[in-house]
Amino acid sequence: xxxxxxxxxxxxxxxxxxxxxxxxxxxxxxxxxxxxxxxxxxxxxxxxxxxxxxxxxxxxxxxxxxxxxxxxxxxxxxxxxxxxxxxxxxxxxxxxxxxxxxxxxxxxxxxxxxxxxxxxxxxxxxxxxxxxxxxxxxxxxxxxxxxxxxxxxxxxxxxxxxx
Amino acid sequence: xxxxxxxxxxxxxxxxxxxxxxxxxxxxxxxxxxxxxxxxxxxxxxxxxxxxxxxxxxxxxxxxxxxxxxxxxxxxxxxxxxxxxxxxxxxxxxxxxxxxx
Numbered sequence: 001x002x003x004x005x006x007x008x009x010x011x012x013x014x015x016x017x018x019x020x021x022x023x024x025x026x027x028x029x030x031x032x033x034x035x036x037x038x039x040x041x042x043x044x045x046x047x048x049x050x051x052x053x054x055x056x057x058x059x060x061x062x063x064x065x066x067x068x069x070x071x072x073x074x075x076x077x078x079x080x081x082x083x084x085x086x087x088x089x090x091x092x093x094x095x096x097x098x099x100x101x102x103x104x105x106x107x108x109x110x111x112x113x114x115x116x117x118x119x120x121x122x123x124x125x126x127x128x129x130x131x132x133x134x135x136x137x138x139x140x141x142x143x144x145x146x147x148x149x150x151x152x153x154x155x156x157x158x159x160x161x162x163x
Numbered sequence: 164x165x166x167x168x169x170x171x172x173x174x175x176x177x178x179x180x181x182x183x184x185x186x187x188x189x190x191x192x193x194x195x196x197x198x199x200x201x202x203x204x205x206x207x208x209x210x211x212x213x214x215x216x217x218x219x220x221x222x223x224x225x226x227x228x229x230x231x232x233x234x235x236x237x238x239x240x241x242x243x244x245x246x247x248x249x250x251x252x253x254x255x256x257x258x259x260x261x262x263x264x
Contacts (some may be wrong), residue, residue, distance in 0.1 A: 008166050012174050019178050022197055023185035035197050038178075042204050045171070049215040054223050058207075061230050066200060066237045073193050073241040077248040095187035099180055106176045115168050130220045131227075139224055146231045153235035161242035163249075 008048055015041030028074050032067065039063050053128045171212035178205035192244050192254040196237070203233045 018037035025031050039062045046055035135143050178201055185198025207226045214222025248254055251261075 005166060008170070012170075015174065016177055016181075019181045019201055022201065023181050023189065023194075028191055028193055031194055031197055035200065038201065039204070042208055045174070045208060046211055049171070049211050051211050051215065051223050051226075054211060054226055057227070057230065061234055062200070062204070065234055069237050069241055070193060070197060070200075073196070073244055076245055077193065077254045092188060095184060098187060099184055102183060103176075103180050106180070110169060110172060110176065115172075127220060127223065131223055134220055134224050135227070139228075142228060146228060149235055150231060153238050157238040157242040160239070160246050 004048070008045070011041045011044040011048065014038075015045070029071075032071050032074060035070070036063060036067055039067065051127060053131060168212055168216045172209060175205040175208040175212070178202075178208065190255050190257055192247075192256050192259070193241075195256065196240055196244070200233065200237070203229060 015038055018034040018041065021034040022031045022038060025034065039058060043055040043058045046052070046058060182198040182200075182202035182205065185201065186195050189195055189198065207229055210222040210226045210229070214220060244254055247259055247261075251259060253259070
């Protein structure tokens, strides 16, 4: 049991436990704060996998952008003072059946597939330069299209949310 | 470094299942939204794990694309939720049925 394993299990535990609380907590605000912990755990696992730049982008985009947006959504749509912010669950039995079947498929896939064992988890070299080259050469079209998508989403969101 | 790739896949599989449970069982539209973000994040984790274990950066490029689409989806989705709340005074997805006929 070396340090690498301990860090992996720590971040995996943080991610899974807080993801569980996101779904099960009845208070929406607590769900949002547990989602913050989940994003941090996933960022830590990215660092462990050698994707350091991606971990920083994960924190900036998800925690700094999407989570703040979700919190604004909670504040704008729920009445904090009364109990309306607590919401329950519904349709437990069909959901259990669907998720059980789906997890069976996933586990059987995982067990029956022969995963390719190549190299180690840490490439060691700088990932940022490599990513920039790939994005500006091979995937330049998708990159530009994503810019247009973000512009469309910006205009659409402003139009829909306006009175 | 001694961790096999299956562990990362199991982790992201459980994250995805948690997100599915949230989408199927919760009534608040914003919590459903958070569960969708969980599912997107678990897909990202799978991409990064494979890219790392294959020694290839293309998986990380795709994670960037997924993050961009997730940001756009969050902005538009929350705008829709706020617009619906303004008209119906609720974000309970059992009571929002204006697209039904």
